[in-house]
Amino acid sequence: MARRAPLLSVPESDVLRARLDRARAAAAGTGLVIAPGSDLRYLIGRPGGSFERLTALIVPADGAPALVVPKLEAPGFDGVAELGVDIVTWVDGVDPYRLAAERLGGVERVAVSDFTPALHVLGIRDALPKAEQVLAGPIVRELRMRKDAAEIDALRKAGAAIDRVHARVGEWLRAGRTEAEVGADIAAAIVAEGHTEADFVIVASGPNGASPHHALSDRVIEAGDVVVVDIGGPVAEGYNSDSTRTYSVGTPRDADVAATYAVLQEAQQAAVDAVRPGATAESIDAAARDVIAAAGFGDYFIHRTGHGIGLDVHEEPYIVAGNDLPLEPGMAFSVEPGIYQPGRWGARIEDIVVVTAEGAEPMNKQPHELVQV
Known part of the structure; x- marks a missing residue:
């Protein structure tokens, strides 16, 4: 049952905060939903794991970003709050897609990271039926292509x-x-x-x-x-x-x-x-x-x-x-x-x-x- 990631080297907090700020600016009013994987690691220093329970970084057009994460997985994200990211935990029986939608607010367009499982893509769509869904890849790759x-x-x-x-x-x-x-x-x-x-x-x-x-x-x-x-x-x-x-x-x-x-x-x-x-x-x-x-x-x-x-x-x-x-x-x-x-x-x-x-x-x-x- 336990899933343990290898020991990772995490960039300094100021680097990650700057990346989050650039991501919001690059999204230009589009809400971002970043699932576990390399995009998540780039933005908050931890890749997470993609399972049947939703874990996603939510970057709204306005307001603080939030990590929607199952409570049992939350210990793996210690320190993320120091980046100005709110930690929103949930337990089985709670609808995590509704929590994500609440953090996104009334956005007209949502960009979802390219390799998000369909299970979660469709869950976000159902929670925000009027919002257009697009890929986040074109937004995030503009940041990731140029290495510091x-x-x-x-x-x-x-x-x-x-x-x-x-x-x-x-x-x-x-x-x-x-x-x-x-x-x-x-x-x-x-x-x-x-x-x-x-x-x-x-x-x-x-x-x-x-x-x-x-x-x-x-x-x-x-x-x-x-x-x-x-x-x-x-x-x-x-x-x-x-x-x-x-x-x-x-x-x-x-x-x-x-x-x-x-x-x-x-x-x-x-x-x-x-x-x-x-x-x-x-x-x-x-x-x-x-x-x-x-x-x-x-x-x-x-x-x-x-x-x-x-x-x-x-x-x-x-x-x-x-x-x-x-x-x-x-x-x-x-x-x-x-x-x-x-x-x-x-x-x-x-x-x-x-x-x-x-x-x-x-x-x-x-x-x-x-x-x-």
Whole structure:
């Protein structure tokens, strides 16, 4: 029955109060309903848990914000009142949606966080039948896309921690072991090297490397395999790492690996070099894609060049064709082109970068060369 969250590093109260003020200003008269998850953690320093009982941060157009929370869950939010947030507890038998509606007041529009369970979305709608419901994502992501100095420090910490894991992959990756066995060792190292958990581990060997989200299997790794290792997780501050390096088990069996991998290195570096304030997200995608296409591998680069990262592994901004968002200092995202040849092998290079006034600061420092183990 008990649900205990891992020990978290919580931003200073003045930082959180400023975020709440910016959220209200960005909402511009729209009431906000923020359910447990990364948006809640961004605003009050605690993610909470999404269960059948409603927990939600209510930010009305006017008046103090309130956390509507089951009384049995309230101890997990100690200190939130110091942010100027009223704590409104309820017990089984009380209608929490009515409590939320009362705090929202007579708003004409309510913005609900994107991943709120339908159970609660419909409950809010029934309690405020005349209010238009919209997604809160477009409001909150405008705040979260631009990382402050403390957030960037947390991303540096996460990047250094995952670099230490990649530096050790040669301890576990060898012929005769399965992807799952190697993945288990890597997952343990992710925690040992400074993360609170291993959020994902991809060990994609040989032909499995041609599937970008392969994850793990019982395939036995063979001499000559090219192996894609994509790993990451959160540090105590909640910010995530995500880094991919490509390895070979001994000399690659396919003669075209070296030349093809050199194209990938050139593409990844071209995209990083293109990062600067004012450049569009889609221009970074094009910088990588154009190099790969010119070498004849355009059909084998089958995903966007990158995704934003922070409290979520995937968040805004997305580095993809059609996204004309101008980059600004503080935006953080992956640069991860790949070349995937079905039935043969695949490769990907991924770093997290943060936009600076001059260009890009990589959060990952491990070499980009094909690593032979």
